[in-house]
Amino acid sequence: MSGSQRAGSFNTMLLEAARVRLMTEGAAGCEVVDLAALELPIYSQDIEATGMPPAAVALKEKLTNATGFVICCPEYNGLPTPLLLNALTWATRGDGDMYAGFKGKIASLLSTSPGPMGGLRMQRIMSAMLRDMGTVLIPGHVALGGSTKIFDKTGALVDDDMTSRMQRLRRCAGS
Numbered sequence: 001m002s003g004s005q006r007a008g009s010f011n012t013m014l015l016e017a018a019r020v021r022l023m024t025e026g027a028a029g030c031e032v033v034d035l036a037a038l039e040l041p042i043y044s045q046d047i048e049a050t051g052m053p054p055a056a057v058a059l060k061e062k063l064t065n066a067t068g069f070v071i072c073c074p075e076y077n078g079l080p081t082p083l084l085l086n087a088l089t090w091a092t093r094g095d096g097d098m099y100a101g102f103k104g105k106i107a108s109l110l111s112t113s114p115g116p117m118g119g120l121r122m123q124r125i126m127s128a129m130l131r132d133m134g135t136v137l138i139p140g141h142v143a144l145g146g147s148t149k150i151f152d153k154t155g156a157l158v159d160d161d162m163t164s165r166m167q168r169l170r171r172c173a174g175s
Contacts, residue, residue: 003073003084005036010147015072017157056090063101072110075122103134118143
């Protein structure tokens with residue numbers, strides 16, 4: 001899942017690079033969920049009381065049925081994006097166990113930004129949130145600074161450090 005909805009997002013490019021790497025390393029069924037395309041309304045109990053949006057139900061089902069997930073998100077003032085926070089909120093609502101899409105799931109956090117920290121402050125907050133929901137986070141999250149220099153003109157990642165991190169992600173996911 002990419003927490004960015006910006007066209008040409010470095011974080012969406014990083015997520016795609018991770019998906020390609022995982023598929024190359026033998027992980028099966030890697031699917032990118034386009035959170036922006038879900039067009040979820042801003043969460044409100046009033047909306048929920050009239051019925052869960054079908055896209056929210058579908059997102060919760062995808063997360064519940066997955067063995068794990070990768071979140072790649074930019075940092076907005078040190079925080080996860082509203083797009084990501086809203087999607088995760090909807091994914092904890094509705095029928096069934098509130099945290100069914102997160103409990104025991106193996107996850108990794110990725111981020112990149114033009115600055116040197118690479119979104120690290122967002123990752124600290126997102127890590128705490130996901131752990132509170134029962135998610136098992138793979139150590140060594142990827143926070144790549146200098147996003148304007150780590151992709152080539154086609155959007156492919158040219159950062160060699162990503163290879164070993166994606167291999168670790170695949171091993172931890174049991175693929």
